[in-house]
Amino acid sequence: MTDHNSSNMSTQESDEQGQFALLKKRRFLPYFLTQALGAFNDNVYKNALLLFVAFGTFSSMTSDGSGMDKNLINNLAAGLFILPFFIFSPLAGQFADKYEKSQLIRKIKLFEIGVMALACFAIWQESIMGMILLLFAMGTQSAFFGPVKFSILPQHLRSDELVGGNALVETGTFLAILLGTILAGYLVDATDAKVTVSISVMVFAVLGYLACRSIPKGEAPSPELKINWNPATELIDVWKRTLDNRSVYLSIMAISWFWFMGASYLTQFPNFAKDVLQGNAQVVTLLLTLFSIGIALGSLLCERLSGRKIELGIVPIGSLGMSVFGIDLFFAVPETTVADIGAVAFIQNPDNWRLMADLLLLSISSGLFIVPLNALIQERSDEKERAQVIAASNVFGALFMVASALFAILFLSVLELTIPEYFCVLAIMNLVVAGYIYAQVPEFVLRFYIWMLSHTMYRVNHKNLENLPDEGAAVIVANHVSFVDALLIAGACRRPLRFVMDKPIYESKGLNWFFKLAKTIPITSERRDPEAYQAAMNQVSDALANGEVVCIFPEGRLTRDGEIDTFRRGIELIIERNPVPVLPVALRGLWGSFFSHGNGAALASPPKRFWSKVDIWAGDLVAAEQVSAPLLESKVKDLRGDLA
Incomplete structure (x- = not known):
């Protein structure tokens, strides 16, 4: 059953269930287990290989050429695993868009079983080079799984489940990395490591295939797509x-x-733990555990902080946390350490608590950063080429991971920075990168301000906003109570809105930049400035013609007594030019707040209360042919009731 069929679950049911309820759904659980088992098995195999090399487990290691430098083997293994993402991701994206996804996943998981069978043979033959070469095959399997893994989510999940679904995927992935790494250590340390590792990788590969057999169909969005077999030209085209x-x-x-x-x-965790913190292998595992659990916690927090919609406002919070706690990590490194300290002793030492807190908070911030971005790509990419876009993202992700190794060589080997200094440089670089991104896409900053307002001064409840169409042009009309009405409505709606605003307010010093950022449409009365009025009406018309949602306050000014004033005929003129449906919305609970005229002039005195309850209630859509100013005024009054 695809997402179109699954959408018949009621909104009320969705509201009563959190993201963990998805783990009970056939449209999500088999998929979740498949991707988690895949990530888990990748890390069991890869880390077992590295440990075989590190500890010289095989008696025949020098006979097959693996007497080479261990660092060279580690780098070769990493390179061979990531290389397929450059070669095969563009092709994988096309396959995921052209073919039905559940069958494609089954073929990919069967391929994994074949690779693991060959890996077992290499392990029994004690062929380190054979195991290394099979990492290329594992990377190939992962490269083909990546695009279908993320592009199938919007087909099986509703828009209000997409953030929670992505959060669970990120949680499962990083916990699988952690658990796979830990299990590899136990397996290699066993009496007969060849047997334990071989059995494990085969069992988990088979379990992954069995799980994927229950994934519901994901229909091909572009069955007519002609495959471009040249990865370079395909990547450039996408x-x-x-x-x-x-x-x-x-x-x-x-x-x-x-x-x-x-x-x-x-x-850098192994060297950071050993050379800087003077810890043993347990401390390396501790750092990895804190990092993985932090990302899992940050990912799971996204659904609660975002109100189950794709909330870009928490992305700047995540990036800021990555830098703040990354910089503080530099200062948190203890001046004195105990040589060869274990995890328990490390945790018990109060000198290390600040460092552990910084690492945990940094990774929580990372989870807040990544989940909304993944969901945004899934929602805003063209459905017919969504997997190809995700494949392009995977290529660039792999490229940046390679670049991270080059940067580490530059800063740590050439410039001879310490690892804590390098971590500090990363945190500062993150501020620069985030600043550039937010300058290029102001929506992130705008949503950040909206999120902060709606989570500090007000508690916003909304009702029936799902009546706003998922796509296509529409107009929202609302009563005008305060200077933050637009921000609160924008924060509650899942679609971007264009607001019509009084021109003198739009031109306010210190705020004009913000209104431009929000693409607000300034308007004045036709009598006062006919040209400006006509320009505003043209902008509204163009926005609706482009399928956008426009919000207007037909009263034309803030209420002075808390009552709803007469709706002006501008709304009728707008609908005459662009016959689109209109959604009446009532704001309740804002009268008397800091931004209203309820206690004298707005903004004239300090706020008297925070965390005030505000309701945003929507009615039924009004068809274009039924629209009139008096009708809409009546509907908004009915929605608001006696609560101003």
Whole structure:
């Protein structure tokens, strides 16, 4: 059953259930288990290989050429695993758009079973080079799974489940990385490591295949797609098309930067624990555990903080936390350490608590950063080429991970920075990258201000806003109570809105930049400035012609007594030019707040209360042919009732 069929679950049922309820759904659980088992098995195999090399487990290691430098083997293994993402991701994206996804996943998981069977043979033959070469095959399997893994989510989940679904995926992935790494250590340390590792990778590969057999169908969005077998030209073509959607393009860059940061930290943890913290292997595992659990917690927090919609306002919070706690991590490194300290002793030492808190909070911030971006790409990409866009994102993510290794060589080997200094440089670089992205896509900053307002001064409840169409042009009309009405409505609606605003307010010093950022449409009365009035009406018409949602306050000014004033005929003129449906919305609970005229002039005295309850109630859509100013005024009054 696809997402179109699954949408018949009532909104009330959705409201009563959180993201963990998805783990009970056939449209999500088999998919979740498949991707988690895949990530888990990748890390069991990869880390077992590295441990075989590190500890010289095989008696025949020098006979097959693996007497080479261990660092060279580690780098070769990492390179061979990531290389397929450059070669095969563009092709994988096309396959995921052209073919039915559940069958495609089954074929990919069967391929994994074949690779693991060959890996078992290599393990029994004690062929380190054979195991290394099979990492290329594992990377190929992961490269083909990536695009279908993320592009199938919007087909099985509703829009209000997309953030929670992505949060669970990120949680499952990072916990699988952690558990796979830990299990590899136990398996290699066993009496007969060849047997334990071989059995484990085969069992988990088979379990992954069995789980994927229950994934519901994901219909092919572009069955007519002609496959371009040249990965370079395909990547360029997709990238050119993505550039037209600036928010998606820069979200891909932001996700790639996340992988740059993540790879930088994870790669340095062993040396950081050993050389800086004077810890043993247990401390390395502790750092990895804190990092993985933090990302899982941050991912799961996204649904609660975002109100189950794709809330870009928490992305700046995440990026700011990554920098703040990353910089503080530099200052948190203890001046004195105990040599060869274990995890328990490390945790018990109060000198290490600030460092552990910084690492945990940094990774929580990373989870807040990555989940909304993944959901945004899934929602805003063209359905017919969604997997190809995700494949392009995977290529750039791999490229940034390679770049992170080069940066580490530059800063740590050439410039001879310490690892804590390098972590501080990363945090400062993150501020620069985030600033650039937010300057290019102001929607992130705008949503940040909206989110902060609606989570500090007000508690916003909304009702029936799902009546706003998912796509296509529409107009929202609302009563005008305060200077933050537009922000609160924008924060409650899942679609971007264009607001019509009184021109003198639009031109206010200190706020004009913000109104321009929000693409607000300034308007004045036709009698006062006919040209400005006509220009505003043309902008409204153009926005509706482009399928956007426009919000207006037909009273034309803030209420002075808390009552709803007469709706002006401007709304009728707008609908005459562009016959689109109108959604009446009532604001309740704002009268008497700091931003209203309820206690004298608005903004004239300090706020008297925070966390005030505000209701935003929507009615039924009014068809264009029924629209009149008096009718809409009556509907808004009925929705508001006696609560101003």
